[in-house]
Amino acid sequence: MSDATPRRVRACRATDLVHGQMVVVPLTRVRDYIPREALVTRDDSGRIVAYRNECKHLPIPIDGMTRKFFDKEGTHLLCALHGARYRVNDGQCISGPCRGASLEAVALEFDGDEVFVIDELVNGAAGPT
Numbered sequence: 126m127s128d129a130t131p132r133r134v135r136a137c138r139a140t141d142l143v144h145g146q147m148v149v150v151p152l153t154r155v156r157d158y159i160p161r162e163a164l165v166t167r168d169d170s171g172r173i174v175a176y177r178n179e180c181k182h183l184p185i186p187i188d189g190m191t192r193k194f195f196d197k198e199g200t201h202l203l204c205a206l207h208g209a210r211y212r213v214n215d216g217q218c219i220s221g222p223c224r225g226a227s228l229e230a231v232a233l234e235f236d237g238d239e240v241f242v243i244d245e246l247v248n249g250a251a252g253p254t
């Protein structure tokens with residue numbers, strides 16, 4: 126019998142995370158050849174948010190593994206392949222081929238100053254990256 130408790134993965138210290146910064150947190154992989162990651166950042170109001178690093182147009186990392194996540198203005202998340210732009214505050218795509226769709230939100234937990242993402246995938250996975 127498997128343990129169905131979601132895994133809590135440390136992301137960063139909240140006080141170290143500044144606006145415009147991105148913290149990439151490896152999550153449990155489903156397929157060995159595609160990374161599964163959470164992106165943790167701050168929105169314009171300063172709230173910490175987290176999304177899966179997976180475009181809603183095609184199931185690939187939005188940065189195409191360039192580790193560049195924002196558009197040139199630094200105001201939206203940008204998919205490197207076809208240019209979909211996502212709002213930081215709610216993950217919704219505002220332009221590009223998947224307009225109207227939203228990045229998958231990743232749950233966060235806070236323990237004092239420590240920020241954790243909740244990796245909901247615990248069954249049938251290949252193991253942590």
Ligand code: FES
Binds near residue numbers: 182183185187207209
């Ligand atoms: S794969 Fe992201 S916009 Fe096409």
